[in-house]
Amino acid sequence: MFQSFDESARPEQGPPRLAALREDLARDGLTGFVVPRADAHQGEYVAPRDTRLSWLTGFTGSAGFACVLPHIAGVFIDGRYRTQVKGQVDLDHFTPVPWPDLSLAEWLRGQLPNGGIVGFDPWLHTAEEIAKIEEALAGTAITLRAVSNAVDRIWPDQPAPPAGLITPYPEDLAGEAHHAKRTRLAVGLRNAGQTAAVITLADSIAWLLNIRGTDIPRNPVPHGFAILHDTGKLTLYTDPAKCDDALRAHLGDEVTLRPVEAFGPGLRSLTGPVRVDRATAPLWVSQELAEAGVACVWGQDPCIMPKATKTSAEIAATTEAHLRDAAAMVEFLTWFDAQPAGSLTEIDVATALEGFRRASNALRDISFETIAGTGPNGAIMHYRVSRSSNARLEQGHLIVVDSGGQYLDGTTDITRTLPVGDVGEDEKACFTRVLQGMIGVSQLRFPKGLAGRDIDAIARAPLWAAGLDFNHGTGHGVGVYLCVHEGPQRISRVSDVPLQPGMILSNEPGYYREGAFGIRIENLIVVREAPALAGADDRAMYTFDTLTWVPIDRRLILPAMLGSTERAWLNGYHAACLEKIAPRISDAARLWLTQATAPL
Structure with missing residues (x-):
């Protein structure tokens, strides 16, 4: 069967993992750390490697996050999960927080009246998300700091990144060749005076290139990052092991394949202005561009409306x-x-x-x-x-x-x-x-x-x-x-x-x-x-x-x-x-x- 009925929540594992995380944060001089239910592609569903929230807390819902402080660990859940969370986390160690009724910034204001440094992984949060939190914390002594992922450091058997084969999607079902899609979107970039667009949503890349994958359970999308140029050419950054000859033939000469490790250098080599979706792209993307002096302009992922x-x-x-x-x-x-x-x-x-x-x-x-x-x-x-x-x-x-x-x-x-x-x-x-x-x-x-x-x-x-x-x-x-x-x-x-x-x-x-x-x-x-x-x-x-x-x-x-x-x-x-x-x-x-x- 596709569906498993094994219990994935492990409330009893929460307390020792929470203690280990707090020790790690103290060594780094951090007051707290935010643990989202998200990956670098901001999809609703995540690969086993990215199930940090459920690994830490036991909560398995498809939306929410935790914020761990020295004296309290809040699990932020919306109305869909307020019943479920009670049975999945150790309530002696984790405190459900009704979100978005109570925002993270408001909660932090109440929990850290004297201020503190709260870490977050810039790969797992968007620029828009962090900007809103920082704006809401203005006037306090609380600061957010981009750091390496603290959960990853204490997760000894963290699964490897997914590596499912990427396959072509039939053009007769898509209704449009990927060359035509890329050409159409490139016109929009040129009209906006932009040289390129960074695309990080897995389903956007799948739609644009007429490809599908198996990296995410229940969602036929491949993991990767893409840079669409104003010429219509595109660079796809993904694990080379996912790409066979059939895929390369499908993509053609106008799509260049590069390993994920080349994504950062690829961003730094661009000539701006480059479009970045502040609502979907990891904050890390705009940080890389800024450090390289590449002009970044905020704009919606160009695939979102055509895909919809x-x-x-x-x-x-x-x-x-x-x-x-x-x-x-x-x-x-x-x-x-x-x-x-x-x-x-x-x-x-x-x-x-x-x-x-x-x-x-x-x-x-x-x-x-x-x-x-x-x-x-x-x-x-x-x-x-x-x-x-x-x-x-x-x-x-x-x-x-x-x-x-x-x-x-x-x-x-x-x-x-x-x-x-x-x-x-x-x-x-x-x-x-x-x-x-x-x-x-x-x-x-x-x-x-x-x-x-x-x-x-x-x-x-x-x-x-x-x-x-x-x-x-x-x-x-x-x-x-x-x-x-x-x-x-x-x-x-x-x-x-x-x-x-x-x-x-x-x-x-x-x-x-x-x-x-x-x-x-x-x-x-x-x-x-x-x-x-x-x-x-x-x-x-x-x-x-x-x-x-x-x-x-x-x-x-x-x-x-x-x-x-x-x-x-x-x-x-x-x-x-x-x-x-x-x-x-x-x-x-x-x-x-x-x-x-x-x-x-």
Whole structure:
């Protein structure tokens, strides 16, 4: 299997490792050290070598950081992980900090009233991140200092850097040759008066060069750094062992391969001005340029917006991947409903679902660790089942199943909440409100120029009406055989990036009652231009096309709560699920699907 159920958190190892880190910091004259959940490529997921935060603290979430001081070690976690962290760290030695409600600078002000020197690794933090912290610390005696990584020094068996083979990605799926992409972006550099751009995001490099890799679990990207020149030529800095003859032939003469060790000298040899993304590139990059006297200008990674707005070929490819994935999901749901109540565990559910995806013979990997949380575990938003936490599905409980697949032609992400036997009216009412929010976003028509923050409230309004809410964004961007969490597009109250045709997003409102149950419903959607309406204003309007075609469990819906347009949307959606998926599944699954998609 792709998914492992071994327990990766080691809370009991935290105290001795914390003590060793504090001794190391004292020898270096440091008051503290920041340990992020990040690597030099600022991706959400990291290779085993870069799991410093979980190695030190036991916390395995995909976002957060720690700050170790002589008298306290704070673990900063957002709303998704405030339940999870309590069971993964030694609370006698590590203190959860509600972030971003409480910022690092504010916390440091309270913990170090007399000042101190807090170290950080400039490879693991962006220039923007450090600048904001330093600005917030202005007027205090607290200083930040770029140092070598203190965790690496005390980690005796730290894994080696990943070295997976880099492979070409088919041009017919990408929709554009990498030569054309490089040429197009180079024009933008010349128009801006810039001689080069430094690219450090792994998925940006993968997209730009039409390549994929295996350096990061669940995300088919290779590690490396790139310098794109205003001529369209590019230098890729990566481990030569990852590059075979097929890759070299694919890249051609305009892409030069260099080892990672040559990245620093390569930066120092440039003639400015050089574009650096202060929000994604390691601070180390701009420090190297400054020390060499190379002019550095801040600007967004030139790949980010083109990568986010998919080509027609990418949308066609991922549409097929989603239909294939939906067929696997329907086979799984057919199997699930046939199991006696109380006979399954969470691991059984995750194992079976992966098996149905594997049966397609097209699955390259799962797109993230399957979340299969029943009862109270369902209230842990990013719950990862382990052998020690594995719970049995009990009569009257819900189970949240959030999963996805990585296929050559697309990346999927779907959540369905399922009942185990009969569930309570309260759970059904909450489920129906979550469904209303998901439908509201799905059928939305909106003016060009709106961002995710303008749409987020639509998913929450039915919950707000009952005094309820959820502590995560409504949606994130999704790649095409790339990262399942892709920026900059998202549906969130903090997102100011205007949505554009071709952007793929998740639509996943939820509700979580700690210690009781969780609910989430998720489809993927793609932004497109809205069809013209008679009598409408002469203005550009957008809407969403749905990519995910799997029934929503009608047993959890209170029909009387739905309005006529909501009911019509749901019945239309289910009719489309039947039409699109029925030809792709077994006879037993087709019978199940026919019943599951009956009009409400």
